[in-house]
Amino acid sequence: MYDLETRKHALSLLDQGLSQNTVSTQTGISRAAIRSWLERIEPLGYNRGSECPRCGDTPKPPDAPAAYSYLFGLYLGDGCISANKRGVYSLRIACADAWPGLIEACVEAVQTVRPANKVCRVSSPGCQYVTSSSKHWPCLFPQHGPGKKHDRRITLADWQQIIVDAHPWEFVRGLIHSDGCRIINWTTRLVGGEQRRYEYPRYFFTNLSADILGLFTTTLDQVGVEWKRTNGKNISVARRASVALMDAHVGPKY
Secondary structure, three states: OOOHHHHHHHHHHHHOOOOHHHHHHHHOOOHHHHHHHHHOOOOOOOOOOOOOOOOOOOOOOOOOHHHHHHHHHHHHHHEEEEEOOOOOEEEEEEEEOOOHHHHHHHHHHHHHHOOOOOOEEEEEOOEEEEEEEEOOHHHHOOOOOOOOHHHOOOOOOHHHHHHHHHOHHHHHHHHHHHHEEEEEEEEEEEEOOEEEEEEEEEEEEEOOOHHHHHHHHHHHHHHOOOOEEEOOOEEEEOOHHHHHHHHHHOOOOO
16 A cells, blocks of 8 residues: 555656656556556545445435536536446546636536545546546436446436426536537628628537436526527527526536
């Protein structure tokens, strides 16, 4: 068992540009251990027994429902849960490097939902994986299962539906921040005999899962946002009043 300072030192050598093989040779630490620390730096025994709200004699929702609703949207879009042989699960949310504010918001949400567990950032070309390990991620996200989300049924547990109904904008924001965008469309209009360019903002959400699209549009209906479906897997919000609502509660990625 390597202490935390040893682990941090090994990762700092990687940050300096050394290869995993070189760091292993210099420190005597196996490459397998170094690779595992890229995903989780703290020792595996750290807070593994922290309380789970869903595992008690009387299951209850998470203590931070607004943060959970946002994180749930991120998970349905760009998240996954995987297990290792020790019965610990890793939640990973892919966040593009182009949106550093989104990465910070994701880290904050994960930390708020599971405050006793550490949050790591694993770099990959063009993105960072916000990662946290816990035995209880499948308890908090029962949508976890084998295969891709769009190949299996995605429905909400009753307690999740209560949270989404209470915090719909956080859920919509998480979905937009994962698989959505705010863009500027343009067209031309004839004004005084001349063609003039006209620009207007628009939100899009794209997902291959019909169930996740349905969760998104149902929640939009709840908050009074008008939408249209295009090409089967795309949801468009273009009406001025609805875009104004989205701007007030969601906004562009940042």
